Amino acid sequence: MTRVLVVDDDPVQLRLTAEIANRAGFKPITATGGEQALAALRDDRRIGAVILDLVMPDLDGMAVMEIMRREGLTNPVIIQTANASLETVISAMRQGAADYFVKPVAPERLVISLRNALKLEALESAIRAEHSRKSGTFSRSDMIAAAPAMARVLSLSAKAAKSAIPVLVEGETGTGKELVARIIQGTSDRAGKPFVTVNCGAIPPNLVESVLFGHKKGAFTGAHADQHGKFAEAHGGTIFLDEVGELPLDTQVKLLRVLQDGEIEPVGATRTEKVNVRLISATNRRLLNLAKSGEFREDLYYRLNVFPIYVPPLRERQEDLKALTDHFVARFSAEAGKRVLGISPAAMDLLHGYDWPGNVRQLENAVYRAIVLTDGAFLEIQDFPQILAQSAGREEALRSIEQVEIPAMPVHIDAAPARGRSEPAIAAQPDRFLDATGELQALAAIERAAIEFAIRHHGGRMSRVARALGIGRSTLYRKLHEYGLAEGLISDAA
Incomplete structure (x- = not known):
């Protein structure tokens, strides 16, 4: 709220x-x-x-x-x-x-x-x-992370920023590992310096070494000129190796040398080059398990895992869900040129009930799709059919979409009907002067009910009850005895 x-x-x-x-x-x-x-x-x-x-x-x-x-x-x-x-x-x-x-x-x-x-x-x-992200000054205030589960992440990030220690950011896909790396860089003495991101899993194996360390002219077919690698681009700043567990084993050897000696060797070069780079790596797989299975060098694992930070999934930081949703709604509605003011409580409850296997990235895409589809001022349940289908089943998703009124054919503006308003259902109230059979009650029964109500309303204070009914206290006591209400009420608290 x-x-x-x-x-x-x-x-x-x-x-x-x-x-x-x-x-x-x-x-x-x-x-x-x-x-x-x-x-x-x-x-x-x-x-x-x-x-x-x-x-x-x-x-x-x-x-x-x-x-x-x-x-x-x-x-x-x-x-x-x-x-x-x-x-x-x-x-x-x-x-x-x-x-x-x-x-x-x-x-x-x-x-x-x-x-x-x-x-x-x-x-x-x-x-x-x-702006902070592009200028290299991204800080903890720029990241939506108010949930208690994120407190340790921010605390460790602040400590990591005070030194050049290698950091390994672990967490599921889409949790925001790159933002954590940017916080470390943006709050360190390297703020404003280059921040180079490399997705190791997206580079073809035969080009990994060239992309990371560069190459010299003529080193291989197609190398028509010298090319700086990502480490050279990040000189003086920070390099972020995302999905570092996907690196080939032969490239891992060269990466280990960079960590130990601060030197890179471009493909086709005859000598090494010094680089001053802060290394932050990230993975959505347990590097320890990869090291045990032989898919990742054990010595490199210990060099990368000096300062580990675990980023919890979105399902463990539900307190940030509303703020993240509002952030994406504002951003995407502005990009799409739509006047979407927010999300309805019912739709927000739907998002809270989902476990978000794709984490923040999945939420971002779901809100983006909803913004494109909606025609209203607020996002509703039917604007999230995929989430509804996975949460409540395909039939419920289809039913909610079918409830949206869509005309079968174009309607001229002169013939457009007024939009109907759903009136709240009001339960029929029985008349207080009639009995269960619908017949008029006797005067004595009505009078007894009025006295009982007045006693409850005034908390048993007989002076006030008598004044409210317009009768004397002696008359009130007589009627109490007459209707069998006197027991327990004679002690007047007025």
Whole structure:
């Protein structure tokens, strides 16, 4: 559930705004002043948006936004105030406010503003992460990893960044092993330097050595010029060998020499070349098992496995599923030019119930497909037919798709029927003055029921019961005896 910080020094307005956010499915956190709001933002990095009052006694809204900008707090801010002057609006927008409205605001307007701000924040986060990735300054704040299962991964990454120790990142396919490698590089002294990625399993065996270490002109047929290898490209920076377990055994020998001596020997060269490279490798297979079976050199395994980091699968970090989904929705809806605001609770429950064998990469592809297929403002269950088919069966997936209303033939705009609205079913309530057979009850039975209800409503306080029924206390006690209700009720607590 997305957290929303509501800041207002008016307790009534604070309570009303928080209740609107709560009913819209957000989790409101309240603050009565600017200093308290800043403290909440510093302590809780999971706050998605801020609804900020401009006029406050200790620290006004403009000052809060200025401090947020100075401290790098990028939470989207929605301004609310009683002052509707154009100068105030311009000042707030210049400070980075995502939206602005005048109190009192309609609940629908506030909810739409919140959803737009959160979508904008998700899109800006995706852009910031992409920029950090390309510039080589990717850090832990750019990766969606708030789940407890990821705490150790981030902690080990921070420790690995402080040295040039070889790191082996293990985990299933699609868990984000490359992002972990980028965090290590982006927070080390090699930040901003080259980051070269090599998928060892995608290179033909006869070209692996040339791709990694380069070749000289005439070294083999087709070598018309000298070619630098990936290690030479990564000089001064980091090289990431993905699926390192797929390397041929003869190439593993040369890789071992690079780790031991910091030297590479291009194909066809007569002498070695020095390289200064930080090596991070990754695998979705247990290298120890490959070493035992002879498919991987044991001495190279011990050189690579100096500092292992295990990245858990998505099914073990379900707390990140909503944030990851929102991130992909914002990114792909912008790329596709669609106005998709988010995902419905029912569809989110479907995603939570799936075990994601393909991990984050599978989630990314599923959301991308849903964005392309959907015509609504929110992704629904029927936009994930493959996930639904694997979770609930093919028949359930077909049934949910069939429930979507699709006209059999084109309908002219003048003949288009109004979309029907499903009215909630209201159970029939029996009339309180009729008995089980439908006949009118006797006056005494109705009076007894009224006295019993009044006693329950007022907690047995007979003075209040008598006043509410408009009769004296002596008359009330007489009727209690008359209807057999006196036992246990005579002790008047009023």
